[in-house]
Amino acid sequence: MTLSELKVAIIGASGRMGAQLIELMLDRDDVTLVAAVTHAESSALGQDVGSRLHRPTAGVQFSHDLMAAAKAADVLVDFSLPAALADNLAAAVQTQTPIVVCTTGLNSRQHADVEAAAAKVPVLYAANTSLGVNLLLALVRTASQALGSNCDIEILEAHHTAKRDAPSGTALALGEAAAAGRGQQLKDVAEYQRNHQHDPYKKGSIGFATLRAGDIVGEHTVYLVCGSERLELTHRVAGRKTFAEGALNAALWLAKQTPGFYHMKHVLGLDD
Numbered sequence: 001m002t003l004s005e006l007k008v009a010i011i012g013a014s015g016r017m018g019a020q021l022i023e024l025m026l027d028r029d030d031v032t033l034v035a036a037v038t039h040a041e042s043s044a045l046g047q048d049v050g051s052r053l054h055r056p057t058a059g060v061q062f063s064h065d066l067m068a069a070a071k072a073a074d075v076l077v078d079f080s081l082p083a084a085l086a087d088n089l090a091a092a093v094q095t096q097t098p099i100v101v102c103t104t105g106l107n108s109r110q111h112a113d114v115e116a117a118a119a120k121v122p123v124l125y126a127a128n129t130s131l132g133v134n135l136l137l138a139l140v141r142t143a144s145q146a147l148g149s150n151c152d153i154e155i156l157e158a159h160h161t162a163k164r165d166a167p168s169g170t171a172l173a174l175g176e177a178a179a180a181g182r183g184q185q186l187k188d189v190a191e192y193q194r195n196h197q198h199d200p201y202k203k204g205s206i207g208f209a210t211l212r213a214g215d216i217v218g219e220h221t222v223y224l225v226c227g228s229e230r231l232e233l234t235h236r237v238a239g240r241k242t243f244a245e246g247a248l249n250a251a252l253w254l255a256k257q258t259p260g261f262y263h264m265k266h267v268l269g270l271d272d
């Protein structure tokens with residue numbers, strides 16, 4: 001298969017990331033959009049994807065036929081909602097179509113479902129497809145390991161007001177990297193709620209704080225505080241094109257893999 005033949009179906013195509021992916025794919029010649037999947041009640045159903053973005057018609061209409069999309073595509077790219085995950089994975093497995101899952105807010109059962117599907121078909125899970133965040137994950141792990149248990153770690157994330165999940169998937173991934181650097185598991189040390197609590201600070205905890213305001217695309221800061229000395233590692237994104245480019249690069253990479261569970265670090269060559 002040459003790159004120019006890669007056929008991509010977007011799931012969650014009527015959303016913010018869907019629009020950004022469609023926009024990008026209409027301008028690229030290494031990928032072809034073959035299906036734009038949304039849900040059965042969407043007002044976008046039947047519309048041409050180009051027309052909806054005030055561009056020339058593209059010949060692909062929004063549809064809720066997930067199975068037809070999976071059959072037509074070389075790779076599925078999912079930016080939808082956690083509630084759609086089970087159907088998306090089932091379609092990928094049934095049609096043997098690799099799937100890039102970018103939806104966040106998954107619960108632990110859903111994360112297990114993603115891993116289980118990866119035994120049957122190539123699956124890549126990325127809470128954040130940007131190069132910067134994936135570098136940051138490695139930096140945070142290294143810093144946490146180097147600074148050790150005397151260092152307090154807190155994570156602050158800021159996003160637009162339409163975001164439904166909190167903390168963000170990226171914040172959780174950064175928390176996992178910080179915990180791993182100290183030889184911990186995030187579930188054992190995470191602190192999600194301090195407001196209206198009167199409990200003393202728990203040494204070794206990793207706390208999460210969330211801001212929702214305006215149209216902030218995505219900002220994450222990891223604070224590593226050792227007494228009076230403070231290291232702040234920050235990543236900011238000003239446009240969703242960054243995520244869309246990362247997702248398409250992941251799709252191009254995943255199409256060539258055998259069944260297995262993959263992450264952006266594999267695509268970017270950042271594997272340990």
Ligand SMILES: NC(=O)C1=CN([C@@H]2O[C@H](COP(=O)(O)OP(=O)(O)OC[C@H]3O[C@@H](n4cnc5c(N)ncnc54)[C@H](OP(=O)(O)O)[C@@H]3O)[C@@H](O)[C@H]2O)C=CC1
Binds near residue numbers: 015018037103
């Ligand atoms: N990994 C990454 O780099 C990034 C991940 N994300 C994550 O991607 C997800 C989507 O983000 P965003 O685009 O901002 O959110 P949106 O709410 O704008 O988009 C989600 C879209 O999915 C549609 N949808 C709902 N149910 C289904 C279904 N069963 N099948 C197909 N489509 C469905 C929604 O329709 P309707 O509008 O009618 O509800 C909506 O258009 C979120 O979980 C977000 O956190 C976001 C950015 C980057």
Ligand SMILES: O=C(O)C1=N[C@H](C(=O)O)C[C@H](O)C1
Binds near residue numbers: 128159167168169
């Ligand atoms: O919903 C968003 O917008 C984003 N979601 C992802 C997350 O939850 O980490 C990635 C990015 O921060 C934007």
